[in-house]
Amino acid sequence: MSQISQFLLSCGELILFLIVLLEQSGVPLPAAPFLLAAGALAADGRVNLFAAILCATIGSLAADTFWFYTGHRRKARLFQLFPRWHPIQDVVARKTPRGLILRGVRVLTAAKFLPLGLLVPLRAGAFEVGRLRFLLVDAVCSLLYASVYILPGFFFHNQLEQMVKALRQLGAFAFILLVLVVVGYLSPWILKRIRSRQRHAHKSGNERSANYAPLK
Secondary structure, three states, X not given: OHHHHHHHHHHOOHHHHHHHHHHHOOOOOOOHHHHHHHHHHHHOOOOOHHHHXXXXXXXXXXXXXXXXXXXXXXXXXXXXXXXXXXXXXXXXXXXOHHHHXXXXXXXHHHHOOOOOOOHHHHHHHHOOOOHHHHHHHHHHHHHHHHHHHXXXXXXXXXXXXXXXXXXXXXXXXXXXXXXXXXXXXXXXXXXXXXXXXXXXXXXXXXXXXXXXXXXX
8 A cells, every 4th residue: 555655646636537547448457546545645634635536536437428428429339239238228218317317326336346337338328318417427426436435545544554454464365355255246246147138038039939839
């Protein structure tokens, strides 16, 4: 954590914009350690707390905006690559604006903490979600994302330093523990997706069987 802190002090809060922009664009660069370190530095008065949150928020919003407009321009190609998006588009079209906003907040916020979360703004662009609505919802989600990491670093910086020291002492075991925690967190979502695909495949198989059944 000390190396990350020194890096942030030498580059300033604006580096958080670039780090979050890269992470939310799909680059395998974890922004969480930098955001936590920024919060800890803000607690010591060496970094401006509001500037750090603002830079991280804008970085996340900028990445999602890029993928949103990419999805809007390349929607025909995306629907060819992801044919399962067609039934989702029909569901989105039937939802009320309030329902779309509530669902958008949940989905976009969750996507920021998951691998390949850029598919969510990409899909929103392909579904032709209203630009202003998307930007407002994503701004709220980006603020939540930045705050989830920076504020714990600000309020619990002493405990954070102790945890980092403990992880260093654990060595490789700490990495294995981290992997198990991530797998445990993602496994319900993965299993849900697998079951959904199995049900869809079973339903499609039944429909094809019915279509090709001999007429009596």
